[in-house]
Amino acid sequence: MSIRAAQTPDLGPLARLWWQGWRDAHLPLVPKALANRRTLDSFIVRMALALPHVRAVGPVGAPLGFHLIKENELNQLYVEEESRGAGIAALLMADAEDRLLEAGVKTPWLACAIGNTRAARFYQKAGWVLTRTETIPTEIPGGWYPLKIWRYEKRLSARPWTWLEIEQLGPRLSPAEPGGQAEDRRAHLFRAPRTIM
Numbered sequence: 001m002s003i004r005a006a007q008t009p010d011l012g013p014l015a016r017l018w019w020q021g022w023r024d025a026h027l028p029l030v031p032k033a034l035a036n037r038r039t040l041d042s043f044i045v046r047m048a049l050a051l052p053h054v055r056a057v058g059p060v061g062a063p064l065g066f067h068l069i070k071e072n073e074l075n076q077l078y079v080e081e082e083s084r085g086a087g088i089a090a091l092l093m094a095d096a097e098d099r100l101l102e103a104g105v106k107t108p109w110l111a112c113a114i115g116n117t118r119a120a121r122f123y124q125k126a127g128w129v130l131t132r133t134e135t136i137p138t139e140i141p142g143g144w145y146p147l148k149i150w151r152y153e154k155r156l157s158a159r160p161w162t163w164l165e166i167e168q169l170g171p172r173l174s175p176a177e178p179g180g181q182a183e184d185r186r187a188h189l190f191r192a193p194r195t196i197m
């Protein structure tokens, strides 16, 4: 399982994954005025614009997760519901940090909806620190919506993630017995075009 550039056949599935994940995590947390604007169509439009900068995991046309970086911000990180808790988010995070470092970003930031405790726990495990609560403009069709968020930052180290660190975040992806499924996945990662360890 490698992290790869998103491709055209991913567009629809990624937009749906994003829409569904957004609803899972945010629907009970954000103002109704914002939720009403987060239609599936709005995610298709946003994903179409973002696609050249999106990195995905899983088969082309059937992605399991993705991340999107915008300048010094880890703008989105999503894993589809059935694949959560399996370590895929850790692989995406390692790849995202690697990309940020490659772009010269030493202290990236991300916005987490206030109360999105699962995501917050994941960021904390990955070494991100809650720096403050702030109001930021979030993208909506035709404009921006001011949303209060938890701002996380991380001072990145030029040292790439070790397998131990990835395993600690996603134990089910750790290499197991020789020839086992986990070993296959790890071998695939080694072949991946990006360094994520």
Ligand SMILES: CC(C)(COP(=O)(O)OP(=O)(O)OC[C@H]1O[C@@H](n2cnc3c(N)ncnc32)[C@H](O)[C@@H]1OP(=O)(O)O)[C@@H](O)C(=O)NCCC(=O)NCCS
Pocket (backbone or CB within 6 Å): 021, 022, 024, 025, 077, 078, 079, 080, 083, 084, 085, 086, 087, 088, 089, 090, 111, 112, 113, 116, 117, 118, 119, 121, 122, 125, 169, 170
């Ligand atoms: C955020 C996300 C990418 C993290 O990936 P994941 O596979 O769920 O991450 P992990 O399972 O490795 O870590 C989640 C942690 O939160 C914990 N957790 C699960 N549900 C929780 C809850 N309701 N409240 C608090 N913690 C929770 C898990 O137990 C785990 O912690 P642990 O390893 O200490 O047990 C994924 O959950 C997701 O896509 N969520 C929906 C979209 C989203 O919120 N994206 C982030 C936008 S800011």
